[in-house]
Amino acid sequence: MSDHGEERLFFGRRKGRPLRAGMQRRVDEDLVPRLVPVETAPANATDPRDWFPQPPRAVWLEIGFGGGEHLAWQAQHNPDIALIGCEPFVNGVASLLRHLDDVEGDRVRIHPDDARDVLDVLAPQSLERIFVLHADPWPKRRHHYRRIIQHETVARFYELLKPGGILRMATDDPGYLVWILARITAHPDFRWTGTSMADFTERRDDWPETRYEAKAKREGRMPAYLEFRKPAQTCQG
Numbered sequence: 507m508s509d510h511g512e513e514r515l516f517f518g519r520r521k522g523r524p525l526r527a528g529m530q531r532r533v534d535e536d537l538v539p540r541l542v543p544v545e546t547a548p549a550n551a552t553d554p555r556d557w558f559p560q561p562p563r564a565v566w567l568e569i570g571f572g573g574g575e576h577l578a579w580q581a582q583h584n585p586d587i588a589l590i591g592c593e594p595f596v597n598g599v600a601s602l603l604r605h606l607d608d609v610e611g612d613r614v615r616i617h618p619d620d621a622r623d624v625l626d627v628l629a630p631q632s633l634e635r636i637f638v639l640h641a642d643p644w645p646k647r648r649h650h651y652r653r654i655i656q657h658e659t660v661a662r663f664y665e666l667l668k669p670g671g672i673l674r675m676a677t678d679d680p681g682y683l684v685w686i687l688a689r690i691t692a693h694p695d696f697r698w699t700g701t702s703m704a705d706f707t708e709r710r711d712d713w714p715e716t717r718y719e720a721k722a723k724r725e726g727r728m729p730a731y732l733e734f735r736k737p738a739q740t741c742q743g
């Protein structure tokens with residue numbers, strides 16, 4: 507059940523190998539103070555800056571952070587930013603908590619569940635960046651409805667970004683790439699930030715490799731990198 511009452515289906519895995527004792531202790535002790543308070547946050551009206559003891563300059567969101575390497579890297583390299591990470595896979599949450607030992611300050615909040623719970627509570631224009639890196643491609647046609655990138659989520663990302671805000675996505679699945687491009691280009695206002703073909707095939711310097719991306723490359727699948735901007739001048743939410 508989501509915090510707003512309706513049944514919401516989640517299609518990924520939440521548990522993998524049992525956590526080693528040290529990782530389990532980390533989850534038990536370190537996760538609770540970092541939890542996103544989705545249960546009590548007002549729908550469509552929550553300023554995520556209020557979730558941090560020192561209000562950050564801006565808040566970034568990563569959906570499906572996997573092992574958390576990218577999220578922790580962004581937190582380390584952007585000390586004026588706070589990040590929210592969503593990942594229902596408990597082994598990934600434990601991995602992120604370990605990486606956060608290297609991050610200064612209390613600047614990361616975690617939702618160990620479906621990212622859409624967080625999308626629901628945030629206020630319009632409350633995020634500066636959204637990352638959806640190598641989201642599950644659900645390649646079978648009958649599973650396409652499970653993909654996180656849908657027309658509705660793209661519209662919600664747009665609403666949640668500040669003017670000038672950035673949406674970054676990546677995938678190594680050609681079918682999912684076409685699906686993502688169809689949905690993002692159907693949105694009337696998102697603008698591609700690239701200028702050349704290299705912007706699809708090369709990561710920018712401030713975009714570290716993720717664990718899933720490294721695996722895809724080892725297995726011969728080359729990723730596409732996608733970056734879109736909400737125009738800086740906009741009258742819309």
Ligand SMILES: C[S@@+](CC[C@H](N)C(=O)[O-])C[C@H]1O[C@@H](n2cnc3c(N)ncnc32)[C@H](O)[C@@H]1O
Nearest residue numbers: 518570571572595620621639640642716717718
């Ligand atoms: C293929 S993995 C990629 C992980 C990581 N981004 C990387 O590149 O290494 C996709 C991740 O998205 C997570 N995920 C799937 N659906 C999600 C959802 N609705 N909300 C948050 N995370 C989700 C999965 O648990 C999984 O860890």
